[in-house]
Amino acid sequence: MQQNPFESVFKIGVTTEIGRLRKLLVHSPDSGLGKVVPSKAQDWLFEDIVHLDTIRKDEYDYYTKLLMYFLDPEKIKGKLAEIDSVEANRGFYKPNHPNFHNSENVVELQNLLADILADEYIRKKLTAAVCAIEGCTYKLQLKLTATDPKELAEIFISGTMADDTMIFAPVPNLIFTRDVGTTINSHILLNKPAKKARVRETMLMRYIFFNHPFFAAYQDNVIEIPDPTQHFLRPGDEPEFRTTLEGGDVMMVSKNHVLIGVSERTSEEGANEAIKLLFENDVVEKVTVVKIPAKRDYMHLDTVFTQVKRDTWVILHSIAHSPAYDATEPIHFLKEPEKLEATTAIQFHKNKPGEPKYYEHVEALLDDISRNDLGSTTPTKIIYSGGxxxxxxxREQWTDSCNLLALKEGVVLGYDRNDRTVEAFKASNFNVVKVQDLIQDLESGKVDADTLTDTLVLMPSAELSRARGGFHCMSLPILRDEIL
Structure with missing residues (x-):
């Protein structure tokens, strides 16, 4: 495989959720999303049938362009009119399209996959692995092995051949790149998915991280979570025996502190294994486990809260303050404490084994992070979903009011449909701007990405929101500035 010219300058490092974003991994909506059918939507972890062209041209296109203004302005600044004039089908965001941006900062996973498939040895191994998972015939395996690497990368993701024939299921959740792994300082913690639908995308990402020249210097820093010893001897496939962890449940909140959610998709066993590996490899000093109700409404930790500034968070109130057990309340007595929809936060310290710290509620945890981990000298502010x-x-948490991506401290992206949450941001003295207007202002020079502060950017969301994931989900940061 040809050596990548950017290998020597490709760096990995994330110490917070809010430092200026410099590099991230994304995956543009592919044709597989347009092939999700109602009978398989639940199996493929989709809640609805989305309209692919609308997602691409009217929604994701704006996301790509805004990322470029902040992360790779030379690719777009002063060229917006030209880009728009030649992209009748909006090829700027489409891998394999002549007009694709090919940024080394807004990094497209499909391109990384195509890069490693150019190596014949890797192509044979990965094709054999995919075909084994999908039950392909040997003749199809040989045909895929002989396929052009760029085309093969698209097939592995969309499940569709160049003639539009589907040969296996798509992996539509790959647009949610956050879930495949998390950058923790200069390490990458790979996920261990809870659902069969995400097994192939996890394998593709494993091959990328261990074989692409971009990550050559960091291969010893990739952390994989194993199954329990002799797990295959345990009965059935009961959840209590499974070790699962997904990236949406992992947050790098400060240089020495990681949050891990125990949720519908991440098990206690997965959190336990991650804690042990992070401590054994001296990656962080503290890990706080936040246990949220295992409900599809919430799914991951980043669907119920994300960070906006060092002193500001957006959260669903019922997660911030779960109901306290009250023996005088009949329904509490009838349900018993463990049956209430309670959220708990327990912190483990590498140098204090057996001495966990318990938080009264999640809001107390966030306040502790802001003041003691990030050195905030102002009172911690909480913006609640739906006000x-x-x-x-x-309603608005379901459409990702709490799932925001910080481009820099105080500048976050969210959906334009969550009106009450938008009003709550305004009440907290944030500017609110539509992405269409912001892009024009960035292009004209009226607004500068380096000086923009305290802004909620509203992104079009009619179709994207139906996929049940916001921009925090649709991003895997691999390089952020440290906050001062």
Missing amino acids: NVFPYDS
């Missing part, structure tokens, strides 16, 4: 008014809090 903490029922039913808007739950």
Whole structure:
């Protein structure tokens, strides 16, 4: 495989959720999303049938362009009119398209996959692995092995041949790149998915991290979570015996502190294994486990809260303050404490084994992070989903009001449909701007990405929101500036 000219300058390092974003991994919506059918949507972890062209041209295109203004402005600044004039099908965001941006900062996973498939040895191994998982015939395996690497990368993701024939299921969840892994300082913690639908994408990412020249200097820093010893001897496939962890449940909140959610997709066993590996490899000093109700409404930790500034968070109130057990309340007595929808936060310290720290509620944890980990000298601010008014809090959390991506401290991306949450941001003195207007202002020079502060950027969301994941989900940061 040809050596990548950027290998020597490709760096990995994430110490917070809010430092200026410099590099991230994304995956543009591919044709596989347009082939999800109602009968398989649940199996493939999709809640709805989305309209692919709308997602691509009217929604994701803006996301790509905004990322470029912040992460790789030379590719777009002063060229927006030209880009728009030649992309009748919006090829700027499409891998394999002549007009694709090919940024080394907004890194497309499909391109990384195509790069490693150019190596014949890797192509044979990975094709054999995919075909084994998908039950392909040997003749099809040989045909795929002989396929052009760029085309093969698209097939592995979309499940579709060049003639539009589907040969196996797509992996539509790959647009949610956050879930395949998390950058923790200069390490990468790979996921261990809870659902069969995500097994192939996890394997593809494993091959990328261990074989692409971009990550050559960091291969010893890739952390994989093993199954329990002799797990195959245990009965059935009961959840209590499974070790699962997904990236949406992992947050790098400060240089020495990681949050891990125990949720519908991440098990206690997965959190336990991650803690041991992070401590054994001296990656961090503290890990706080936040146990949230194992419900599809929440799914991952980053669907119920994300960070906006060192002193500001957005969260669903029922997660921030779970109901306390009250023996005088009949329903609490009837349900018993363990049956309430409670959220707990327990912190483990590498140098204090057996001495966990318990937090009264999640909001207390966030306040501790802001003040003691990040050195905030101002009172911690909490912005509640839907303005903490029922039913808007739950409705807007479902459409990712709490799943925001910070491009830099105080500048975050969210969906334009969560009106009550937008009002809550305004009440906290944030500017609110539509991405279409911001892009024009960045292009004209009226606004500068380096000086922009305290801004919620509203992104079009009619179709993207139906996939049930926000921009925090659709990003895997691999390089951020440290915050001062």
